[in-house]
Amino acid sequence: DIQMTQSPSSLSASVGDRVTMTCRASQTISSYLNWYQQKPGKAPKLLIFDASSLQRGVPPRFSGSGSGTDFTLTISNLQPEDFATYYCQQSYRSPTFGQGTKLEIK
Amino acid sequence: QVQLQESGPGLVKPSETLSLTCTVSGGSISTYYWSWIRQPPGKGVEWIGYIYYNGSTNYNPSLESRVTISIDTSKKQFSLRLSSVTAADTAMYYCARGYNWNAAFDSWGQGTLVTVSS
Numbered sequence: 001d002i003q004m005t006q007s008p009s010s011l012s013a014s015v016g017d018r019v020t021m022t023c024r025a026s027q028t029i030s031s032y033l034n035w036y037q038q039k040p041g042k043a044p045k046l047l048i049f050d051a052s053s054l055q056r057g058v059p060p061r062f063s064g065s066g067s068g069t070d071f072t073l074t075i076s077n078l079q080p081e082d083f084a085t086y087y088c089q090q091s092y093r094s095p096t097f098g099q100g101t102k103l104e105i106k
Numbered sequence: 107q108v109q110l111q112e113s114g115p116g117l118v119k120p121s122e123t124l125s126l127t128c129t130v131s132g133g134s135i136s137t138y139y140w141s142w143i144r145q146p147p148g149k150g151v152e153w154i155g156y157i158y159y160n161g162s163t164n165y166n167p168s169l170e171s172r173v174t175i176s177i178d179t180s181k182k183q184f185s186l187r188l189s190s191v192t193a194a195d196t197a198m199y200y201c202a203r204g205y206n207w208n209a210a211f212d213s214w215g216q217g218t219l220v221t222v223s224s
Contacts, residue, residue, distance in 0.1 A: 044200075100151075
């Protein structure tokens with residue numbers, strides 16, 4: 001299995017802030033890295049695929065970068081609806097997810 | 107806009123088989139990869155396996171001995187069977203779509219909670 005490690009596990013920020021979270025793979029996964037947003041009681045929602053491609057309908061304040069083993073998700077100008085848990089997922093081999101980063105209101 | 111809907115029993119006894127079905131509407135079931143994914147309460151997300159519309163499958167190695175995923179393209183449904191369940195299999199179960207075997211999951215069902223308990 002390819003292990004995915006996200007940091008930090010939780011993050012406090014304010015509306016209007018810019019935040020960055022990271023995801024590290026246990027081996028190289030090229031750009032086969034996806035980011036999801038999950039709100040309580042809801043299914044995960046795809047935000048970014050292939051490391052940096054914005055899913056249709058997702059606001060451009062979300063951006064992703066990285067390749068190989070290290071990846072980042074950046075959210076600019078945080079909005080109230082952005083407070084949620086974020087998961088990375090590799091699709092290079094049998095899919096595995098990170099443990100999540102919970103973004104909370106400061 | 108494709109929609110996915112899970113259905114099946116919400117309570118399964120230990121050692122029995124969990125069975126769920128996902129119905130696809132608003133889009134084609136062909137040419138996509140259809141996955142089952144689960145999330146125990148308060149925990150992380152685990153991919154269970156996928157099936158291609160032609161019936162080929164791939165399973166999570168940690169669950170492979172207990173998992174069977176099948177598809178009925180005429181009904182636009184695919185199904186999950188997980189045998190010999192224990193309390194550790196209690197989770198929200200989601201079905202999801204990928205356009206390729208190594209693609210992201212771009213559409214998800216709302217999920218169905220399955221509790222394993224006697």
